[in-house]
Amino acid sequence: MTEWRRLSARRGVSSDDGPYEGTPSHLRASLDHWLKSAMTAITVTAGTRHRTLNGNIIRRVALAVRLPLRSNVPTSTLMADFLHSCHSADDRYLDALDAALYMAPHADASELARILEEGGSVWTLRGDRKGLERRVDPAATQAFEQATDPDDLASAELGQAWSRAFGRDADASDAWDHAIKAVEAILAPIVVPAQDKPQIGHVLGQLRSQSDRWRLAVPGPEQNHSIDPLVTMLQTIWPNPDRHAAGNPRTPSLAEAQAVLHLAVTIVQWGRSGAIARA
Missing domain, CATH: 1.20.120 (Four Helix Bundle (Hemerythrin (Met), subunit A))
Known part of the structure; x- marks a missing residue:
């Protein structure tokens, strides 16, 4: 994993932890942020790039992963529903990350790889960066x-x-x-x-x-x-x-x-x- 180690581990008062299966609580905030960023469309106005949530991408990934979403709600609510469904089961969350890597055109694969590594996850990116695989020596x-x-x-x-x-x-x-x-x-x-x-x-x-x-x-x-x-x-x-x-x-x-x-x-x-x- 990352070369940095927690101070408590370096002092010997706690042991190094991980790698973690699933999506433990300390990873959730960073993974939520990554998913929100992945589910966006990019527009350019007066030379400035803007990222806005894209309901079509959210629905497409949710459909592939079989996530239940409400209809006729604002895109921000749709995203909240998406994350709520992800949080209900680790396998569901991992499937969503895996699908977003493949389907979301603006998914930052390098950023997800960093989050998983620094968070001690047992999962990492495949060689083609289009999905997840178990971390190997x-x-x-x-x-x-x-x-x-x-x-x-x-x-x-x-x-x-x-x-x-x-x-x-x-x-x-x-x-x-x-x-x-x-x-x-x-x-x-x-x-x-x-x-x-x-x-x-x-x-x-x-x-x-x-x-x-x-x-x-x-x-x-x-x-x-x-x-x-x-x-x-x-x-x-x-x-x-x-x-x-x-x-x-x-x-x-x-x-x-x-x-x-x-x-x-x-x-x-x-x-x-x-x-x-x-x-």
């Missing part, structure tokens, strides 16, 4: 950005997995599926290039049966560049426990799916860099 974010830099199928699948693992519309099983597809997209052309409709199962079968023909750039504890660490990683992420191939299907947790995604990012990076190669 900067090193993990950097690894993801590097792995998805090329414009290809593996990057697209990782992007979908990231959105479903850390976004407001999180879905652990879907995130896991896209992570697997990203790994398949990067490894199949390397390991089983002639395979029709290749899957991780085909890749694993090849690596297990002909492990002596493959090597990792990382020497490993035996200094023999064994492919076994990759095999273990693939066994860890496949199959998705939500699928019948897992034997006893169950819905994975979000924490599990996030961990699998980080493994997939590493595997994709290895495949791109040539770290997985024939011996």
Whole structure:
């Protein structure tokens, strides 16, 4: 978060707090102000810019988030209704912020990012600044950005997995599926290039049966560049426990799916860099 720490925390009389889920009370005033600023139209009169509340934007975001509003009321009252509805539930408030980033043309994304960071929120802005996602360790974010830099199928699948693992519309099983597809997209052309409709199962079968023909750039504890660490990683992420191939299907947790995604990012990076190669 921000480098500044509260004096009481520096003195040791209280602990550092956060990150906070939801929209705690200390964040509400700043978030309310940001939403009011986002729900505006800008006009220019005699060279001077004016911002006024825009009822159309308020109603559009409210409709998307399913916020109840009164009709035939002044715009200022409409905005008050909007905020009152937001305050009724944390998820509703977060959905409103997420929608405003996407729909409100004058939403200041940088200002919202600052508020969330300085307020210790667990939420931050997505890379495209058009929505919210769960805050992730900067090193993990950097690894993801590097792995998805090329414009290809593996990057697209990782992007979908990231959105479903850390976004407001999180879905652990879907995130896991896209992570697997990203790994398949990067490894199949390397390991089983002639395979029709290749899957991780085909890749694993090849690596297990002909492990002596493959090597990792990382020497490993035996200094023999064994492919076994990759095999273990693939066994860890496949199959998705939500699928019948897992034997006893169950819905994975979000924490599990996030961990699998980080493994997939590493595997994709290895495949791109040539770290997985024939011996």
